[in-house]
Amino acid sequence: GAVVSQHPSWVICKSGTSVKIECRSLDFQATTMFWYRQFPKQSLMLMATSNEGSKATYEQGVEKDKFLINHASLTLSTLTVTSAHPEDSSFYICSARDPPGVEQYFGPGTRLTVT
């Protein structure tokens, strides 16, 4: 089946620094990847849609300058949290669609803690 990986699985960084999270589709080419954010014991909120070779589409209320998304290849999308603050601490999950299927395959998530 379709497998999506994320790296790192958890990261701790200091306030003001930047951190990059990678999302890879391991056995399929994903023209579209998605980034979600999940607060403790809450649902997933879509942050942005990442399309290979083009700019990401951000959901309303998501700061594009803070959450930089790059989808440079058909198997890799990256999310960079810039100038991280403690309120950015969260569980970040990516997903990818394996066309022509409609379901999304989710990565295992990245736990970000900003101190």
Place this chain on the structure above:
Amino acid sequence: AQSVTQLGSHVSVSEGALVLLRCNYSSSVPPYLFWYVQYPNQGLQLLLKYTSAATLVKGINGFEAEFKKSETSFHLTKPSAHMSDAAEYFCAVSPAPGGADGLTFGKGTHLIIQP
């Protein structure tokens, strides 16, 4: 625009009893509907999906769901609960066709299995 409402943030059933997790959706266009399961500190695993074919959808681990347009519902059921079913369950909607959009999730239902 679409939205998902999951009734009951926590559902507790005895092992061997029927599992019923409720999901109602709102969509301005014909929807694709999904149920995902999430175990602690993990990503999401697809249980089943509705993509406008059969209204009764069978998924993995003995789960099934029925799409009822008149009730705008997509409830998840399993005839006999197992201890390993204890997890967080999310209902999600995406506008059809194509599945190129991100998913809108419900708030989730925590399923507790009593021995």
